[in-house]
Amino acid sequence: MEIEIQALTKRYRSVVAVSDFSLRLGPGILGLLGPNGAGKSTLMRMLATVTRPTSGTILLDGIDIVKSPDRVRRTLGYLPQDFGVYPHLNAVEFLEYIAALKGLDRRTSRERIERLLEMVNLTPAKHRQLGGYSGGMRQRVGIAQALLNDPTLLIVDEPSAGLDPEERVRFRNLLRDLSGDRIIILSTHICSDVETTASDVAIVGGGKLLKRGSPASLTNGSGSLENAYLRTVAAAKGNA
Numbered sequence: 001m002e003i004e005i006q007a008l009t010k011r012y013r014s015v016v017a018v019s020d021f022s023l024r025l026g027p028g029i030l031g032l033l034g035p036n037g038a039g040k041s042t043l044m045r046m047l048a049t050v051t052r053p054t055s056g057t058i059l060l061d062g063i064d065i066v067k068s069p070d071r072v073r074r075t076l077g078y079l080p081q082d083f084g085v086y087p088h089l090n091a092v093e094f095l096e097y098i099a100a101l102k103g104l105d106r107r108t109s110r111e112r113i114e115r116l117l118e119m120v121n122l123t124p125a126k127h128r129q130l131g132g133y134s135g136g137m138r139q140r141v142g143i144a145q146a147l148l149n150d151p152t153l154l155i156v157d158e159p160s161a162g163l164d165p166e167e168r169v170r171f172r173n174l175l176r177d178l179s180g181d182r183i184i185i186l187s188t189h190i191c192s193d194v195e196t197t198a199s200d201v202a203i204v205g206g207g208k209l210l211k212r213g214s215p216a217s218l219t220n221g222s223g224s225l226e227n228a229y230l231r232t233v234a235a236a237k238g239n240a
Contacts, residue, residue: 001061001152001183002026003047008056010042010207017042019207021056029179031198032187033229039207040187041081044157047185048078060153077151081158081187083142087131091122091141094130098145109148116144119174121167136163143171147178154178157187172197191226203229205236 003025010018018039034040045051047058049069058065065072086094092113099109117123120140130138143159156175160168175184175197186198194201195215202212211218211232218228 001181002059003153003183004057004059005047006057006059008043008046008058009054010039010046010051011054017207018046018053021207021209023202023209023212025183025185025200027179027181027183028200029175029184029186029198031194031201032185032204033189033191033194033201033225034204035189035233038189038204040204041157042207043204044078044080044155044185044187047072048076048080048155049073050078050080072153074149075152077146077149077154079142079146079156079159081161083139085130085133085138085141088129090129091117091126091133091144094141095145095148099148102149104149112148112150113144116147119147120144121170135161136167139163140167140171143174152182154182154184155187156185158189159186160188160190160193168193191224191229195225201225203232205233208236210236 005021005023008018008021009016021043032040042051046053049065049072052066060072063071089097095113096109099113117126120143122137122140125133125137130141133141139159139161146154146156160171163171172193175186178184186194188194199214201215201218203210215225219225
């Protein structure tokens with residue numbers, strides 16, 4: 001599997017959220033690192049076929065996903081930054097509902113739901129209404145729903161928001177376990193989430209790709225990714 005983003009641009013009236021963005025990636029974890037307002041969420045929504053680009057193309061194995069969105073939706077798992085739940089449903093009921101929307105049969109969905117709830121450490125609370133969940137617990141439900149169809153393309157936007165340190169480590173380990181033949185795109189402004197999880201990092205600012213490489217190459221083998229990230233973003237602002 002390969003994704004190729006070519007000169008992607010998204011304008012909202014007078015605001016350019018993503019500008020002439022090009023990137024090619026294959027299986028593994030790409031950490032999309034940038035400050036709030038950098039255009040990461042807009043880029044994620046275009047990759048997830050939720051938002052149409054103003055110009056440019058996104059190719060999935062050579063197929064234009066803007067023209068053929070169903071091609072990517074069948075293989076997509078997506079956790080948006082503003083993920084919401086139905087408060088009167090419990091975790092099992094909610095995931096059954098999402099599984100039905102994704103076209104999974106009842107037997108397959110039942111087995112996957114039980115496995116995913118255990119994976120995200122929600123089995124003891126699976127029959128509690130989601131309205132009584134903490135923010136971190138709701139985020140874990142969001143992670144589970146993104147994995148229901150066993151996606152080959154997984155897009156997660158600020159996934160560790162609301163997670164405590166132990167849950168964050170659990171999620172990082174989960175992403176590493178899920179990589180391999182999948183393309184996983186992890187969008188965040190938290191450097192430690194990327195540094196310990198991704199082998200490939202793209203630094204974004206002002207809707208543009210500023211720098212890309214492995215964590216080691218971005219830091220030149222010394223220092224921290226956070227320092228390299230802050231220097232890159234500051235340099236881009238100084239040149240704007």
